[in-house]
Each structure stands twice: as structure tokens, then as C-alpha cells.
Amino acid sequence: MRSGIRVDWRAGLSLVGTILAVLSLAFVVPIVVALAYGGEDLWVFIAAMALTAGFGLALRRLDPAPDPGAREAFMVVALTWLFAAVFGALPYVLAGNGTVAHPVNALFESMSGFTTTGATVMDDISFDTHSRAMLMWRQLTQWLGGMGIIVLAVAILSQMAVGGAQLMKAETPGPGVSKLTPHIAETARVLWLAYIGFTALLIALLYGLHLLGFAPNMDLYNAFAHGFTTLPTGGFSPEARSIEAFSPAVQWLIVPFMFIAGVNFVLWWHLISGDPWVLFRDNEFRLYLGTVSVLTVVGTALLFFDAALSTPETGQIGGNLERSARYAAFQIASLTNSTGYANMDFDAWSGPAKGLLLFAMFIGGSTGSTGGGIKVLRWLVILKSLRREVFTTIHPEAVRPVRMNRRVLDEDAVRGIYAFTLLYLLLFFVGILLLAADAARVGFDIGTLDLVTASIATIGNIGPGFGVVGPMGGYLEFPTTSKILMIVYMWIGRLEIFPVLVLLTSAYWRS
């Protein structure tokens, strides 16, 4: 059926169906949790699993032998994420508990999960309203979305062996997929294994802390729940107070794991296979480490000298070095790479300290990490090419290639990075305007900084912002239209804009 000049939507949809059918297996986890905790919501997940698998298998029948090409890759990736979010929302609707029972809210929560944003519309995050299985599902959506649904599919599905690299490139654009092994499926497996390994390690350490008595409420359920959302830089927590509900030992332990999640997993793979220096030779890692370190030191100083900073939960922070360092290190690590965890309500921080956090939100994780945002590599390239602009202003004839890890970057790649960053910032500003207009339309009273952070927190897949959308608040109060906009923002933010954008161009659908 494939004609050379048009998009083969049948093949694309068929592949999406296959991936959805595989994804439906993930419902096994909440089913097991439901069985372990008295069977609450059990039928919800069985139904959701059946519906997802059924729809997936039905789509699959559109084309029994799909042969998607480069052009179909965008469609496959964009639709896979959209359908994953739609079917991931089913349990919230079917269970009918709390605010997430509303279809738009459910989709928002599900999209926020799969895109590892961590923005929530749940008004009451507690086991009183939601079952343990439901809250675990919420955590699990982040873990599935973290390393990427497509990467997971490529790792598992043999039929994606050929087009897999193309699909993975569409899912995580940046400077292309670096194949670790000749077979792309093996690369995908290696990435997922590293991801699973770090997740398992964190779960073990968290539960270990609990067994040793350093973390009273970090039981096995919570250890899994937080392991599932730290490595994907997600930010959901089954605790309403997020990580603030846990002991300082837990908070300190999560800081390095958030950092790990923001580093290119390819580097971890090299590190594990015995080349430790690869980390420090990598320009992006060095900038990421340096930026996080500097911001943490500045943040620590700002908190330390803020005598007024104290809350009933945290006690006096100003003047206390351990607390200043802990809250600064945690929030910087969390917001730089878009995790969105909070170990206190940072809305209470001073103006300069909040400014620092806002700055951190624009950095993002590394390429090939689970972090979102603009990403460190892009900033590095922009900084380097800006330095070149200054130099060539002085020496107009100078020829200066931009280098990354001693390799010369193609000028097209540099231009692509400028284009992405500009588009990202443009969407960020348009987001502020649209949210402000929509809020004014329904008379929703919201501050400017709240709107600014709501826009960056959704397109950057960060989650919490300031004010209404602060770490202890949520996105529930926004009008439905704003929520739909933010669902779209989370979706295109996770896929780094272009795969979704190209679907909206007529050039894509024509020859």
C-alpha cells in the first residue's frame, strides 16, 4: 500500500498499535499492587489493560506487515506518546475518585506522568482518596516515559530493528542517536538496563535506609514509588508533601540520583563497561556538573544568609549550613534537570533564591538523559558559537568551527540548535500569553510569576513552579482550556517539539 509520495499512515498506525499492545503489559504492576493491598481498583486496571491491548491489536490489523520509513517515524513517535497518555488516563477515569476522574484532568495527569513532567491536578494525594495501586500507576507512568516508550519498544520488539534508530532519533532529537552496539535493539536494551539498574539500586538504598532506621516512613511501597520517579526525572510522589515528608538521609540520597538521571546514559554505559574517564572528557558532562555545583553553592549561600527563612516543617534554615546546603542542593538538582521534586515549599524562598531556581529551570538535563528542557548540550553549543561571534567580530576573516568533545560540529547542527532554542523560548512566551488570556477569560486570579513558571514547567517537563503551581500546589485550578494547552505543551516538550510540529505542516503530508 505504500506509495512513494504520501505518508503511509496505515503502517504508522499499525506500529503504534503494536507498541500500545506491548505497553498494556505495564498494567500488570498496578494489578499486582492491587492484589497485594486488598484488591482495591483491581477491575479498573484489568479493564484498562484489556481496552489498551484491544485497541492496540485492532490498530495493528491496519497493516499486517508495516514498513514505516523516515517520514512515518514522526507520526509513530508523536502518536505513540499521545495514545499512551490517553490509555494511561483510563484508570483515573474508571476509578472515578477525586479530581482526576474528570477526563481532561485524567489526561493531564497521565500526560504529565508519561512525559515525566510531574505536574499534578490531584487535589488530595493520599490513600484516603486513591488506592495504592492507583498511586503506583501514577508513579509507573513516569518510569515508563523516562527512558522513552520508543526506546523500550525498540529494545523489545524485533520488528523495530531496522527503523528503530530513526524512531529513537525522532523521540530524542538533539545531536542524533549514538549507537553503542551495531544493533539498535541492543543499544536500546543497554540503555534500559542501565536505567533499570540505577532504579533498582536507588530502591534498594532507600529501603535499606528504612531498614536501618534512618527513614521511618520509607517503606517498600515508597521505596519503589520514589525509585520509579527519581531516575526518569519525573517528580511525582505518593506523598502530598513530596520528599519533604522523608528524613534528611533520604533527601541527601536522592540528590546524587537526580544528578545521575540528568547525565547522558551513554556515558554511564561507558563508565560501567570500564572507561571512567569518559565522563570527565565529555564537555556536556563537565558543564552540567559545573553548573549544578555553582548553582548549588550560590543557592546554599542565599539560603544561609536569609535569616527569615524558616517554615514549621523545616525549622530555621538561615544560618544552618546543613539545611541550607540540603535544600539548595536538592532543589537545584531537581529543577535543573526537570525532575520537579521538592523537599520543601520553595515558594517561601527569597526573591534572589527563587530567581536562581527559575534560571535552573531553563537549563535542562543532558542529551541522552531522562531530563527534559532545553538541555545542557544546546546551551554549550550556543555559548561556544556566541564566543565565536565575538571573536569573528574582532577578526572577520577567522574561520572557527564549533567543537564538541574535540569533534567539529556541523554548521547545520549549530543552526538546528539555535532554531530549537528559539522555538522553545517562543512557545514558552506564547504559553504565558495564552495562559494569561485564558485565566482572564474565566476570572482566575493568578500572578505573573505563576504564569511564567506554569509555562516553563509544562513545556520543560519540570512540574512545579511558583505560587499557585508551587511544589505544594497544583494545576487543578486552571480552566479546562488551559489544561488542554498544557497537555499539548508537555507532549511536544517531551518530544522536543519538531516531531509533533512536522505533523502539523502541509509539507509533511504532501510529497
Add this chain to the structure above:
Amino acid sequence: MRVVIIGAGEVGRAIASNLEDSHDVVVIDQDSDVVEELTYSLDVLALEGDGTDIETLREARIEDAGLIIACTDDDEANLVICGAAKTGTDAFTIARVKRRTLLQTWEGSEGAFGVDFMVCTDLLTAQAIFRISGLPAAQDVDMFAGGLVRMAEFEIASDSPIADQTVRDADRYDSLTFAAIFRNDHMVVATGDTVIRPGDRVVVIGSPDSVTDFASDIVTPGNGDRDEIVIVGASEIGFQAAREFEEHGFRPRLIEQDHDRARKVAEALPKTMVMESDATDTAFLEREHVDEADIVIAALGSDEKNLLVSLLAKRLGVDRTVAVIENLEYAELFETVGIDVAINPREEAAEEIVRFTRAGQTEKVAMLEHDRAEVIEIEVSTNSTLAGTQIMDSTTTLPEGVVIGAISRGGNLITPRGTTVIEPGDHVVLFVDAMVLDEVIKAI
């Protein structure tokens, strides 16, 4: 020995003319006119044919050859020739290549391609440029005895402290020997009473430190700094030279007019500032302060352009200019009209290859004044006329035009004096007039 040379380009021809007296030389070239011309101009057997064709090699009787030199203009063809030759003979094979990557591949796997020795012309030239640039006023520099001994040729300016002094007065340096003086077209073997005149080109042999000290003393003080290097032209030689400078911690500047080539070398040379411009654009040169450069190296594709660039640089006030000159006949002329040093890639390659024609005896060769004289390094055998006698006695048995410049014994440098006794196993660095070269080599 039967020597088969494939490729009668500049290098092949230079080697052939160097070897025609002492060996049976066969030259193969594809161009019938070149073959015809060679038959009459050199005392060699010239054959027409494709060197990669085994029939042609058989016709040249490679099975009797002791040495096969592949020096066509095509890197790959040279490798194929050596590989093919190795299947039918045990002869020593030499391949000339331009690309440094091929040299690196060969070095990384000894004997690859059936090549016993590989000469990278452009790299040799680039290394020569770097050596010469490192010493102020030096025109030629070479290392011997594994770096223990250095030979250098300097032009003495009229304001130099040693101008109009005798060699005895000028010789204030330990472990330094004045080997010879080139004056206009003559060569004078230096004795204590020889007066050094402005414009003379003095050849000294000694330890690297003493040569460096000497170099910085004979130039007018105040410009010992050699940091500001400008290379004009990103030819393969210009590119390799920039890389040599980079590898020794310098940050040279390189001017290249072609957009794509400029981009390409800029990508390959992270520490070099590449500028895309016409090097004869004086406004550009002034804006980039090229006039303040310590040394300008002209490495453009044509000799005439290199002359033009060098003269322009001189006029702007650059201290020193080095130009790559392909045509040997131009070299002397260009040095006369104002270029400080002319470097000929062909000579550099020929030097390196000629070393192997004296297998066993000569360890290293440096050609001076475009092959008017040579500095050679030999290991003294027991039956050499030098062995076991004082230098003042042994030199009487050698022809005129020979100076013993330095002796290396067990890794130590010995400055030769009349009473020094040379022992078997010593490495001796000699300055030899080209006229008596064959005679000297036989004697020692």
C-alpha cells in the same frame, strides 16, 4: 646494487641523479616523453610502463633489484607497487606518500602494504620548516645521533657580533664545531684563521644547547622570541607545518583563501587560528598585525606566489620569511632576492631516501646548500681509517673538504679536537663536500 625507481617526477628524478654514478638505476614512468628525455639526460635505464603492472616490474628485473623506490605522485599506486614487488623479490621497498594518515597506518603495523620504509614528503617538509623556524637566523637544521648532535646553517648579518671575526675568536662555545663556510658560490672549510664575513653562511655542528646559544648570540639581541608564527597557504605542507607547531605548543595563524579548504583545516587544527583571506591583501595583513609576526611561512601552491607573499611580508617588516619552493632552480634565486629560507620538499624526500642507498654505513644524511655538501652520520667500524687514530692523523688520509663535527660515544657527546682518538662503535657526524663524498664514504 640494482635500484628500481618507479615514477620520474621531481623526487624520482632527484634520487636517480643522486644514484646514477654508484648504482645500476632503472627508472619506470608512464610518460613516453619523460622516458625518452631521461634516457639521454641521466645514466640510467628508463622504461615506459605502469608500475602497478607486474609485467612492467618484471621487465625492470625487480628480482635482481636490491632497492625499489615507489615515488609516483599517487599515494595508493606507490603502496600497490611495493605490495606487488614484495611478491617477487626480497628487495628493500621504499614508498613515498603525501598523506600523513597513511604513514601513521604504516607505523602502526610494521611492514604493512609490503613497504619497508615510508617517506611522507609533506610531513618531512613540515618538520624541516618547524626545525628551521625554531632557531633564529637558521637556514637549515638537522638532528643527528638520536638528538644528541645538532647541525645548523646560519647566515651572518653585518651587525652580527661575530662578523669580521676569525673562527678562532668566534669559537667561544663548548661542544661546538665550525664545519664550513659558504661564501657566495664558494665553500670554505673552516680553519682557525678563517675570517667570518657578513653574508657568509656558517655551518656549525654541536650539542643542541650550544647551537641554540650560538643562534641567539649571532643575531642582533632583542628578537629571540619565536612565538608569533604566520603560515600562508593551507597546502598539505602548510597544514602539516601548522600541526607541527601545534604539537610543540605553539598557536600559529594560518591564512587560506579557499573557503572549503579553510574550513577543513580549521576543523583539523584546534589550536591554529585559521583566517580566510587573500594573503596579498595589505589592508587585511595590517588589520591582523601580520607585520608584527616573527616568522612568515609561505606555503602556497606556486613558487611565484610564495615569493610574492614573502617579499610582501618582508616589506611590511616581518623579521623572517620561509618559503616552500618546488622548483629547485628558483631556490637560490629566491634566497638572493629576499626570502630568508627556501625549503624544497623534493630535497627533503631525497635526503631521507638517499640514506637507504648507503645502507649499513650512513645513519643519517643532511644535504646542505642544495646538495653542494652533506652532513652525514656514520658508525665507525674497526676497518675504518678513522678507527683507533688521532683525528689530526686520520684527516690527512682523507680528501680535502671533510670536517669531523661531533662524536657520540655511548650516548655522550664528545667535541672533536686534533688529539681525540675515535674508537670503533663511535657515531661520527661529518661535514663532507659533495665532490669528495663517494671517496670519503669508501674510506670510512
